[in-house]
Amino acid sequence: MMAQVEWTKSGIPSKESIIDAAAAGMVSRHDDEYKEFMPDISFERAKEFLKKMIRLGHDSVLEHIVFQFWVSISRVASHQLVRHRIASYTQKSHRKERKLTLDDFVIPEQLDGKDREEWIDDIKKYIKTYEKWLEKGYAVDIARRKLPQETRTDLIMTINARSLRNFFRLRAEHVADFEIRDMALKMHMLIEKENLIFLFEDIPIE
Ligand SMILES: Cc1cc2nc3c(=O)[nH]c(=O)nc-3n(C[C@H](O)[C@H](O)[C@H](O)COP(=O)(O)OP(=O)(O)OC[C@H]3O[C@@H](n4cnc5c(N)ncnc54)[C@H](O)[C@@H]3O)c2cc1C
Structure with missing residues (x-):
């Protein structure tokens, strides 16, 4: 089996964390006080607001949303993966x-x-x-x-939505090596199943 990817126990960002990220964006843009607008933010409103932030290029707001995956890949792919510096990794030792x-x-x-x-x-x-x-x-x-580069290694990857957008842009497209692309597409599918793909839907996945 090629790349294996699964959510960790707390890997899926909660609805609350999506609302918190939107609220962070609103802190920067609203005139009224955080404590006043915060209680009224629904998940749907947070989603629309974050999509607007993405359109405006206000990407730093997305750093408040964090994903965590268990991944099993070859050393070839893990070597490429850890070049993505804006993420945290803990890898199985050989x-x-x-x-x-x-x-x-x-x-x-x-x-x-x-x-x-x-x-x-x-x-x-x-x-x-x-x-x-x-x-x-x-x-x-x-x-x-x-041991050859195809030796399998397991790792935990923690990455925020902004950095994950960069990862998908670079690794979920045809020009990427087939295994890291397979990993990226599997991550993308897991996110799609959780209805969180709105954070990435402007990024072409080929
Ligand atoms: C198809 C392909 C081929 C590649 N081939 C090679 C190769 O032959 N040789 C090779 O060495 N690498 C290669 N790479 C790796 C590539 O150069 C990047 O190191 C890797 O994709 C990580 O991307 P990143 O730096 O954007 O990610 P991250 O390290 O996660 O950084 C995210 C973003 O943060 C910013 N950032 C992070 N650190 C700095 C910094 N120090 N200064 C300024 N801005 C920063 C940048 O905006 C960056 O895009 C290849 C990548 C791809 C996709």
Whole structure:
């Protein structure tokens, strides 16, 4: 399986946090006091207000809305992912000795039939090589250098809506590497299911 993406327990921004973000925008634009306009903001009104903020380019308001995902991808994709600096990551360490299986590698879906089998044979060789250096008595820090970039890693990603918009713009389009794009599209789908896509609907997803 390629990229896997799921919400964490508190990963979906609450309706209250959407209203709070809109209220933050209103603090900047309304003449009346926060305590006066705040109680009357419905989710629908917050949504329309935030869409207006996006149209006006008042994007910093979106930093008040935070998403969190559990992600499982290859080291190739995680290397690309962490270049997105405006997010927080906690990633599984490969410094711990583990019994590796085929599930610890991300196999490209583009491979068919015999080529897939040949690819899997290569992975088995990588596992054997990794084990060989451990058996020789070397530390995992040494042995793990033999693992290929397709080795799977799990991570937690926390990202605000403004930065996520930038991420989708760069990674959910055709020019991006197929795996990080797969990850971006899966995140996009999860957000769509929660009816929060209004925060991203102006960004072309191809
Ligand atoms: C198709 C594609 C190909 C790529 N190829 C390469 C490559 O060959 N080599 C390579 O090194 N990278 C490559 N990248 C990575 C790319 O250059 C970015 O590092 C990555 O996409 C993260 O984008 P970002 O900096 O906008 O995101 P973030 O780091 O999340 O930053 C978000 C935004 O914050 C602002 N920002 C953040 N930090 C600074 C800062 N220090 N100064 C000013 N503004 C800042 C910018 O507006 C930025 O857009 C590629 C990316 C894509 C999508």
